[in-house]
Amino acid sequence: MADAPLQVTGPEVKADVRTPVREVLTDVFRTFVAGVQDYSLLCARSVSNIFSRPFYFQDTLTQMDDIGVGSLPIVLLAGLFIGAVLVLQTATQFVRFGQASLTGDAVSIALVRELGPTLTGLLVAGRCASGIASELGSMQVTEQVDAMRAMGTDPYRKLVTPRVVATLLMVPLLTALNDFVGLLGGCISAMFSLRLGAVEFWTRAINALDLGDLMQGLAKPVVYGFILATVGCYKGLTVRGGTQGVGRATTQAVVVSSVMIIIADLFLTKFALYMSDKIF
Amino acid sequence: MVIAGAATSEYSRADLHGGPAVKFSDVSMGFDEGEVLRGVSFAVAERETLILLGETGTGKTLTLKLAAGLLRPSSGRVEVLGEDVSEMSERELLEFRRKIGFVFQEGALFDSMTVEENVAYRLREEHVPESEIAPRVEEVLEFVELGHTLEMLPSELSGGMRRRVSIARALVSRPEIVLYDSPTAGLDPVTSQTIITLILRLRDVYGVTSLLATHRLQDGFALANFRFDAKEKSVVRLAKGQQAGAVTRFMVYRHLEGKNEAGNEEYDNGIYFDGTPEEVMTSKDPYIRRFLV
Numbered sequence: 001m002a003d004a005p006l007q008v009t010g011p012e013v014k015a016d017v018r019t020p021v022r023e024v025l026t027d028v029f030r031t032f033v034a035g036v037q038d039y040s041l042l043c044a045r046s047v048s049n050i051f052s053r054p055f056y057f058q059d060t061l062t063q064m065d066d067i068g069v070g071s072l073p074i075v076l077l078a079g080l081f082i083g084a085v086l087v088l089q090t091a092t093q094f095v096r097f098g099q100a101s102l103t104g105d106a107v108s109i110a111l112v113r114e115l116g117p118t119l120t121g122l123l124v125a126g127r128c129a130s131g132i133a134s135e136l137g138s139m140q141v142t143e144q145v146d147a148m149r150a151m152g153t154d155p156y157r158k159l160v161t162p163r164v165v166a167t168l169l170m171v172p173l174l175t176a177l178n179d180f181v182g183l184l185g186g187c188i189s190a191m192f193s194l195r196l197g198a199v200e201f202w203t204r205a206i207n208a209l210d211l212g213d214l215m216q217g218l219a220k221p222v223v224y225g226f227i228l229a230t231v232g233c234y235k236g237l238t239v240r241g242g243t244q245g246v247g248r249a250t251t252q253a254v255v256v257s258s259v260m261i262i263i264a265d266l267f268l269t270k271f272a273l274y275m276s277d278k279i280f
Numbered sequence: 281m282v283i284a285g286a287a288t289s290e291y292s293r294a295d296l297h298g299g300p301a302v303k304f305s306d307v308s309m310g311f312d313e314g315e316v317l318r319g320v321s322f323a324v325a326e327r328e329t330l331i332l333l334g335e336t337g338t339g340k341t342l343t344l345k346l347a348a349g350l351l352r353p354s355s356g357r358v359e360v361l362g363e364d365v366s367e368m369s370e371r372e373l374l375e376f377r378r379k380i381g382f383v384f385q386e387g388a389l390f391d392s393m394t395v396e397e398n399v400a401y402r403l404r405e406e407h408v409p410e411s412e413i414a415p416r417v418e419e420v421l422e423f424v425e426l427g428h429t430l431e432m433l434p435s436e437l438s439g440g441m442r443r444r445v446s447i448a449r450a451l452v453s454r455p456e457i458v459l460y461d462s463p464t465a466g467l468d469p470v471t472s473q474t475i476i477t478l479i480l481r482l483r484d485v486y487g488v489t490s491l492l493a494t495h496r497l498q499d500g501f502a503l504a505n506f507r508f509d510a511k512e513k514s515v516v517r518l519a520k521g522q523q524a525g526a527v528t529r530f531m532v533y534r535h536l537e538g539k540n541e542a543g544n545e546e547y548d549n550g551i552y553f554d555g556t557p558e559e560v561m562t563s564k565d566p567y568i569r570r571f572l573v
Contacts, residue, residue, distance in 0.1 A: 143388035146350055150382040151402045151449075152374045 043230050049161040060162040068170030071124050075174045076181045083182030084189035091194050100194055107186045108205035112217040116179040118265050121224030125257040129232035132163055133253035136236025137246040160233045171225030172218050212276030220268050224261045231257040299362050301326045301457055301489040302347050307356030316342055320551055331500035332493040334533025340493035344459045348382050349373045381450030381458040387442040389434040396430040399449045420448040440471035460492040464499055476502045477515055484508040497571040504528040504557035530560050
């Protein structure tokens, strides 16, 4: 230490650093692309883990209970009222042409093809994506995820895959129930507000549906379920910054999964309509 | 297996590998904010204790995580028990980590599981039969003197108790190396003593290689100057010059890009000093002396 020459330095002058806009945008773009890459890897791993051991069956059942049974009240409640409101709104239009009985057809198709899946998807995203992100985020900031790895458990197998499998199975089931309860609500609404016969309403509602509608209406929830679970897990596991970070991750999980569901809806609908032309 | 403290217990390392337990070769590691470790090289022999000393953010935890394979270095090699950890796939690492125990800073217990489930976690993951799990869990909990807490949740335990459960959890698979990340951080002096005594017992009874990251010099000196006497069942001061059968060394960390008191850039790898307890005690360096307060 005594050999080194003594350097006399004056007070440090901080240069006025202004990051050019181009650099900021490049950084943002790079972060976004890296995020998409990491997210895609998470999705791939969560699915590939299903086909190899060990499989955490107990954890999957717990998640199915949390996500499926836990979301039941809100999904059914929302379905009931949306169905009722839908009938009221569409009926006023059909009554103009003296075709009030067509209400059942219209509501049924709208519910099964579009509103049922998307509404269920968004409700479950709001309830479960946030729960998943906050749970995994809290584990991440308290080093519990690292502890798991240090003890020889793959956190993707133990935490992510069970949640993904649970949503893939539960969201379609919730959607089906939502559709049914929506039609029920619509039927009640039709009986009391439009003086339509219940039997007539139901018959027309069911007859209006064809296989293409059902395919569309039950395939969409599978995709939505996958989106909300993977986004929730991704946001949770990439948390930085303590409790504030967990809060941010939770909010972002809901926002991002909701937006992705809505965007996916457009593409899935287009694809489904194209397929039903070709096949059904 | 009886924890009588005899060095001939099932767990003792009579057969040493013959090479260093942990070896870092020119390891560099950094994040977006900048490099924390640059060109770090050191080796820890089997049964040796290495104390990693330094301020917050100087890379002590990072070194431990690199040794456990929880992080991969940007460059350089990390060899643990003769195997190159920096090149292993995640699957190979999961197998390998059975030989390593990691005690995290705040304990990192799984907060929705009871103490028993936490400690038995690793054994259940490895599908050890239930009949074998119960005695092993009780054994390690007795070692940390928390046998009565089996059914409690981590939130019901005090900070010190949580640390001890965390040590028990790391111990249950009989690791050869134990990595401690600030085990006494945030604890009162009395509880810190308990933890250090535990670490001493682990070292002297089981012969584990220990890497201990801390910002408290007295923890390091306690390990260097004391040993656990199995017959007396208590901690005994070592006579001057006497080895405990396990050598203790210090490694002091410092922020990169800083200047020492003389205004020079002396160190550029994060490791400021590497030496024996005596050298630390008698050091004239102002940075090191700050820890001696």
